[in-house]
Amino acid sequence: MSDVSAHPSLSGYEVPIDSWTQPFWDATATRKLVLPRCADCDRFRWPPGPFCPGCHSQRVEWVPAGDGQIYSFTIITKGDGDQHQVFVPALIEFPEAGGLRLVAAIVETPLAAVRIGARVELSWSHAANATVPVFKIVTL
Amino acid sequence: MKHESAIAGVGATPYYFRGQSAPQTLYEMICKAILAAVEDAGLTIRDVDGLAFYSMGFDSGLIAESLGIPELTFASTVSGTGGGSAGVLDLAAMAVETGRAKTVICVGACQQLQIRYGTAFSHMPVTPEKAWERAAGLTGPGQVFALIARRHMHTYGTRREAFAEVVISSRLYAATRESAIRRRPLSIDEYMAAPMLADPLCRLDFTLETDGAVAFVVTSGERARDLKRRPVYIAASAHGGTCEWGRAFHWLNMPDPIFTTAGSEPIAARLYAAAGIGPKEIDVALIYDHFSPLVIMQLEDYGFCHRGEGGAFVESGAIRINGSIPVNPHGGHLSEAYIIGMTHIREAVEQLRGEAVNQIEGAQFALVTGGPAPIPMSGAILRN
Numbered sequence: 001m002s003d004v005s006a007h008p009s010l011s012g013y014e015v016p017i018d019s020w021t022q023p024f025w026d027a028t029a030t031r032k033l034v035l036p037r038c039a040d041c042d043r044f045r046w047p048p049g050p051f052c053p054g055c056h057s058q059r060v061e062w063v064p065a066g067d068g069q070i071y072s073f074t075i076i077t078k079g080d081g082d083q084h085q086v087f088v089p090a091l092i093e094f095p096e097a098g099g100l101r102l103v104a105a106i107v108e109t110p111l112a113a114v115r116i117g118a119r120v121e122l123s124w125s126h127a128a129n130a131t132v133p134v135f136k137i138v139t140l
Numbered sequence: 141m142k143h144e145s146a147i148a149g150v151g152a153t154p155y156y157f158r159g160q161s162a163p164q165t166l167y168e169m170i171c172k173a174i175l176a177a178v179e180d181a182g183l184t185i186r187d188v189d190g191l192a193f194y195s196m197g198f199d200s201g202l203i204a205e206s207l208g209i210p211e212l213t214f215a216s217t218v219s220g221t222g223g224g225s226a227g228v229l230d231l232a233a234m235a236v237e238t239g240r241a242k243t244v245i246c247v248g249a250c251q252q253l254q255i256r257y258g259t260a261f262s263h264m265p266v267t268p269e270k271a272w273e274r275a276a277g278l279t280g281p282g283q284v285f286a287l288i289a290r291r292h293m294h295t296y297g298t299r300r301e302a303f304a305e306v307v308i309s310s311r312l313y314a315a316t317r318e319s320a321i322r323r324r325p326l327s328i329d330e331y332m333a334a335p336m337l338a339d340p341l342c343r344l345d346f347t348l349e350t351d352g353a354v355a356f357v358v359t360s361g362e363r364a365r366d367l368k369r370r371p372v373y374i375a376a377s378a379h380g381g382t383c384e385w386g387r388a389f390h391w392l393n394m395p396d397p398i399f400t401t402a403g404s405e406p407i408a409a410r411l412y413a414a415a416g417i418g419p420k421e422i423d424v425a426l427i428y429d430h431f432s433p434l435v436i437m438q439l440e441d442y443g444f445c446h447r448g449e450g451g452a453f454v455e456s457g458a459i460r461i462n463g464s465i466p467v468n469p470h471g472g473h474l475s476e477a478y479i480i481g482m483t484h485i486r487e488a489v490e491q492l493r494g495e496a497v498n499q500i501e502g503a504q505f506a507l508v509t510g511g512p513a514p515i516p517m518s519g520a521i522l523r524n
Contacts, residue, residue, distance in 0.1 A: 010275060016265075016268045017268055075338070075339035076338055076339075089283060091392055103392055104275065104276050105277050
């Protein structure tokens, strides 16, 4: 299979942001991927929200996500023949962030390389108002 | 049980392929189903004093105005979406058992004129906590369940042949059922040749998209015994769910091993405890089948086989009419029609009245499940 995964079409997508998700998108604007950890009990939480579900603290530290790997993925084909494109929405797991999973697209990657457990590296795509994290497979 | 409620009447419109129910309106179909259910029970609309909904519900005032329901003393909705389909019985039973109402109508309906449910996410306003799924290119629930299905395959070795068997068996049942939309037998080769919509899910793994309405009359068991039809008792009903399942496909951070379930284990435990029976006593299972892999995961959740063995279990023929647990003898959402779980309750009633098209001989207990979805999820055990 020679197909290579495409970037999702996000140019018309206005990412909705609230006060609890703002730091995530502020960081991606500077091309950094950070995840929310409770500043009191160190538990990661997702999505970014007003309370730690463990201790109910509202204090959050935003820490680098660390290395990610594919937890699961799907393949969506759009269009026919020469015009078709393949998209690979995936669930990326971050072991250094307590196993937190982020749903994001795998881009610019041959389908043959997409598998559960594959290590990914960060890349970027662009929505109307935000920089969106996407991932590529690390190939040695 | 002394205070058990019962389903005393069932009514439904015909089932239509998506959009084909026009020029009828949605509320026209809802009212037709309610009138038919009341007639089936041998009651009149003046007896109705309660309405129970799920999946965002309907306009109680409009229904009361349209049908001239004199007074409602109960009108409530199970929160969430299709997860609450069987929970509508829980709500109605609570109303009846607490004396809030005597005759509660449960109704579900759908009409897809403009918006297809399969692309539902792209028609809903995105909220900040759901921003990532849209950014990942996900536009419908089937694509997200594909993530869960693939992980189940990876963890347990589940094969596409198992998904195929769920679809093929539903089609075998539908062949004899006139209300079913897809009645032509399906071969494994045809299944494998179907286009992938969200790998590993092909088009045939997705529910039908149909229009129609189905309604039930719930009243006390004692009163139901004096009415026209054989009562079908609500032996147990439950809705709810745990924080570890939460928003399910909108969250995707369910801890292992819960990620590769249908999220219904807590509901199953409560139902079996309340009914005083276990999976071995269930004669027929009406399993919410919006996507075929989730049937397999629910069979595991409800204890018909061990965790991770659902694929081999269905491949063994267990869910066919002579199998250990016949599943969806009406053809389910995959082959009969999709009215957000209501057709499953209808089939349970027909089975327990002994008048089903594909009757399971001597059926005494039927399990009905609500959709694997954000909580609340739901389920019910019915008996005759």
